[in-house]
Amino acid sequence: MSSFNLLSIGTQALQSNTSALSVVGQNIANVNTPGYSMQRPDLVSREGLGGVQVRDVQRMANELLTSQIMSDTSAYNSALAFEQLASQLDNMLASDVSSVSKAMDDYFGALQGAVDDPSNLANRELFLAQTDALVRRFQDLDASLARQGDTINGQIQNSVAQVNSIAQSLAQINDQVRLATASGASTNELLDERDRLMESLAGYIGFTSVPQANGEMSIFVGNGEPLVVGNSANQLVMVQDSMDASQRNIALQVGSNVGDITGQISGGQIGGLLEYRTDVLYQTQDEMGRLAMVFASSMNAQQLQGLDLDGNAGQRLFADINDSLLSASRVLADSGNASSVTSRVDIVDAGALKASAYELVFNTDSSFTLTRLSDGVRWNSNQLTSAADATGVDANQEFYFDAASGSLTLQVDGFRLDLDSSERFLKGDKFEIQPTRSGASDFGLELSSGRGLALADSAGGVSNNRNALAMSDLQFATLVDGSTYQDQYGRQLEHVGSLTATAQITTQSSKAVLDANQQTKSSISGVNLDEEAAKLVQFQQAYQASARLISVSQTIFDSLLAVV
Known part of the structure; x- marks a missing residue:
């Protein structure tokens, strides 16, 4: 081997180890950078005893694991959003200060006082006061449910804004990756940033990603609706439901076309909010509304069969559930x-x-x-x-x-x-x-005086309590889907409690899976300072040896010249 080849090999080695040291330095510099993937120089021997070269700088990332983490992130954030709202509702239904069951206990307790002494006006007024308290309890509960609906709308709007911001950033990175790929430049840092953004996006909405040959990544939501394609990002927009003005839906705007994709969305915070709204919030509003309507209907029917304290036929205790305005709504x-x-x-x-x-x-x-x-x-x-x-x-x-x-x-x-x-x-x-x-919100007290309570039946005089007893017995009648009023409320409380417990377990298990996969990813892609220190010494010694090789080749060359 000539001294010229020896010089060439030394030069190549020096350059390659310089590049390798730069990669190690990049790793050490980014040890605390979120989403950064450790890089390794790919050193290969040149053919024909030509030395060494850095063929590529590899990004130590497992694409399958990265994809799984995005899926886990989406599942966890969906479960978390659902669980937080379900827990609020569970506490709301169970708490004595907001429980309809507790208010019914007080209602029937006061009714029992009127049963014991139906001619006592004070007992009648107390019962009427507890009736009003029950009405307010239903209305307050419905108002709390409506506020949850408003909260969901607000959270969805904030999440939509975040999705749009991330989508725009992903479109810009797509363009940068395309240009870098075309020019042969490194895309490692760009790919790290893209993965970080996609993981953040998964926290808000479920999506599918399709890599392109030019290095770009296309992102689709719902049933294959394009969110990001190339360097273009479409926008999610909040739209009013075509039938329910109080409900806000999500649409994807592609050019001038706006299509509602609410029913297609799953995963992420948005998916969890939408699932809760449909499966729990609306169901609870319907259940509380039905309970209020059955209660009002049955109590009114019995009230109308009796006589009040002045001997008049009983009038409705609660507002008519078939009022023309209510029926039209x-x-x-x-x-x-x-x-x-x-x-x-x-x-x-x-x-x-x-x-x-x-x-x-x-x-x-x-x-x-x-x-x-x-x-x-x-x-x-x-x-x-x-x-x-x-x-x-x-x-x-x-x-x-x-x-x-x-x-x-x-x-x-x-x-x-x-x-x-x-x-x-x-x-x-x-x-x-x-x-x-709207049954709970429409639940209203119509009677204004205790004298109007029709506690007597139509044959035994105004001081008897036969109709009051019949009203009291309604507490034990199976009028709501085969259950009593309070048993049906208890069933709804049990249903929500079961959903909440399941959601809590799902959230915990999703978090455990996510954490485990993130730890695995960290072991593969994360920067280990001890390992980098060893690599630093390794490439530094190789650099010094390469420099020594160049020095030896120069000495040999000088010796050859002296002989000539």
Whole structure:
């Protein structure tokens, strides 16, 4: 081997070990940088005894593990958002200061005082005061549930803003990666930053990612809706639900097209919030509404059978659940046909009500499908019994439909729906029916004086307590889905408690899995200072030896010249 080759090898070695020392220095400098992946120089021998070269600087990252961590992050944040809200609701239902069950205990306790001495006006006024307290308890609980809905809307809005910001950053990094890849420059730091942003994105919303040949990463949400493609980022936007003005949905804006993707979203904080809103919040509002409506209906029915302290026929104790304004508010029409339709839902059998909303969709201008949203049970119009006219609709699963005039009357699950359109119904017309959703907020006290309590029956004089006893016995009647008032409240409390406990377990297990995978990733990609110190010594000694090799080659060359 000539001294020239020896000089070349030494020079190559010197340059390669200088590069290797730079990589070690980069690792040490970024030991505390979030998301930084350790790098290693890939040293390879040059062919034909040509020395060594750095072929590449490898980024020590496991793509499968990184993808799993994103999935785990999405699952954990979804479970956490759900669990936090469920815990709030569980405490709300169980606490004595907000529990409807406790207020019912006080109500029936005061009623017992009126039973013991029905002519005592003080006992009557005390019972009326406890009745008012029960009404306020229902209303306060409903208001708290509504505030949870507002909180969810606010949290979703904040999360949407974060998603849009991250998506824009990812689009910019895509462009930088594409340019760096095309020019042959290193993309390691850019890929680290992209992974960090994607992990952050997973905390807000579930997504799928598809790597491209040019180094870019495409991000899709929902059922394959494009959030980030190349250097372009589409925007999530908050939109008002087409039927329920109080509900905020999520849409993806692609150019001038805005499409609602609320039902497609899962994972991340947004997914957890949406799941809680649909499966717990709305269900609890429906259940509390049904309980209030059954309570008001049954108590009113008994009150109307008695005589008050002045010998007059009893008047309603609670507000009429079929007040015209309340009945009209129970149907929500799609914004496209809301102005042309008048509607109402009347409760014909409170005991048959289900704690659910319903969706009515016209399949054609002469057929429709009704779906009970709580369990997915559906009825097509050809599965229901058709009546000769609207007045003939008086039994469960009966209907009358005049397609020409745009008139529909339908009875199912204890309520009667009446829809009248100024035009024919068209395919795609959609309505949401909420028989019980506002029942708790609509629960109201109508009687203003204890003298008006109809505690006596109609044959035994105004001082007897027979009707009061009948009202008191309603405490033990199975009027709500086969349960008493308080047992049904207890069932709902147990249901929410079970959901909360499950959510807590899910959150803990998701966190444990996430932590374990992050520790595994850290062992692969994280910078170990002890290891870097050893590498620093290793490459420093190799650098010094390379320099010595150059010195030896120079000495040999000088010796050869002296001989000549």
